[in-house]
Amino acid sequence: INNVAIGAASAEVTEMIYVDSSYGGGSSDGSVLAPYASLSTALTAKLVDTSTTTYVFKLMPGTYTGHISITHTAQTQSFAIVGSGQDCTIIQGGASFAAGKDSNVLFFRRFNDVCIRDVTIRYGAYGWYPRDTRKCVVNNVRFTNLGSNGSVSDHDFTGTAQSQAAFWASSSTSDGGAARIRSSDEVQISNCQVDYNLRGIRCQDSGSDAKTSMISNCRVYRNLESGIYLAAGGYSGASGCKNFLVTGN
Numbered sequence: 001i002n003n004v005a006i007g008a009a010s011a012e013v014t015e016m017i018y019v020d021s022s023y024g025g026g027s028s029d030g031s032v033l034a035p036y037a038s039l040s041t042a043l044t045a046k047l048v049d050t051s052t053t054t055y056v057f058k059l060m061p062g063t064y065t066g067h068i069s070i071t072h073t074a075q076t077q078s079f080a081i082v083g084s085g086q087d088c089t090i091i092q093g094g095a096s097f098a099a100g101k102d103s104n105v106l107f108f109r110r111f112n113d114v115c116i117r118d119v120t121i122r123y124g125a126y127g128w129y130p131r132d133t134r135k136c137v138v139n140n141v142r143f144t145n146l147g148s149n150g151s152v153s154d155h156d157f158t159g160t161a162q163s164q165a166a167f168w169a170s171s172s173t174s175d176g177g178a179a180r181i182r183s184s185d186e187v188q189i190s191n192c193q194v195d196y197n198l199r200g201i202r203c204q205d206s207g208s209d210a211k212t213s214m215i216s217n218c219r220v221y222r223n224l225e226s227g228i229y230l231a232a233g234g235y236s237g238a239s240g241c242k243n244f245l246v247t248g249n
Contacts, residue, residue: 015055017042021062039064039081039091047072047079047108054078059119061088065095067124071109075134078112083119086142086193093124097149101174104129105146116141125176127197135186136206143178147198148224155196155222168224173198177223181206187213187244195221204231207242218249 018035019042028036036042039059046055049072061084083089094100105124108114109131117139121127127146130136144150153159154167167173177199181187184206194200200223207213220227228249232240 015053017046017055017057018060019057019064020060021064022060035060038066040066040068043068043070043079047077047111049073051077054113056080056082059083059089059091061085063090063092065092067093067100067103067105067107069104069107071107072111075110075112075132078114080115080117080137081106081119082115082117085118086120086140089119090122091119091127092122095123097123097145098171100124101147101149101171101176104176107131108133113137115139120144121178122146125174126178126180127176128179129182130184131182133184136181136184136188138179138181138189138192140191142193142195143200144193144196146178147176148173148196150196152196152222155224164224173224177202177225180204186211187215189215190217192218193221194218194223194227197223199223199225199229200227202226202229202231203241203244205233205239205241207244209243211243213241213244215244215246216248220249 017030018032019039020035023035023037028034047070093105100123104126105121107129111133113135114130114133115137120142122145124146127143149172178194178197180202182204185208187203187206200220230241
């Protein structure tokens with residue numbers, strides 16, 4: 001009979017990476033018993049340039065603070081960020097809008113498939129900004145206070161043209177919004193809540209003939225500029241969005 005050390009529990013690190021903001025045990029490796037405490041640390045550790053491993057980052061309930069920007073040289077890797085629900089898992093650029101407003105909360109460039117769901121994103125310029133991807137999926141995400149501090153009186157259309165212009169030009173806003181999805185071959189956005197931002201959902205130069213992209217069943221409420229915006233990088237007619245269905249919002 002082999003001797004077994006009591007209490008020497010372990011869990012294998014796999015492509016499912018656990019992140020828990022309340023974990024303080026040290027020696028984080030992304031396993032269920034030793035999760036990362038920081039989302040930024042987890043993403044930086046696993047989303048390595050030229051990697052071909054697909055990861056799912058599972059976020060436990062909690063608040064994850066900090067701007068994250070990762071750019072690869074080529075599209076070789078896919079990933080998903082999966083929270084525990086809009087009311088349970090919050091990703092924010094700073095501790096307040098003033099602290100986080102000048103940078104994007106989550107920026108990723110040159111990935112294959114990217115997905116985010118079951119979280120709230122707040123306090124930044126753009127909340128979710130993937131660029132140059134094969135496919136982008138967004139489901140059950142609340143976007144709020146992105147590009148704007150969300151002052152109700154400046155979002156409810158009770159102000160004058162002059163007061164709205166002053167708010168737009170003030171430090172209470174920044175050049176951002178809920179999401180900017182740029183140069184993605186396929187976009188699927190569903191069941192999201194988008195409120196009190198500067199811009200709403202912005203898809204730019206995305207879509208393809210091969211697959212229909214869809215924005216559906218979203219609640220878009222009291223955003224300063226646009227609710228759902230299919231954009232072009234230029235104004236010559238040579239660029240823009242293709243084969244999109246916007247329905248049931």
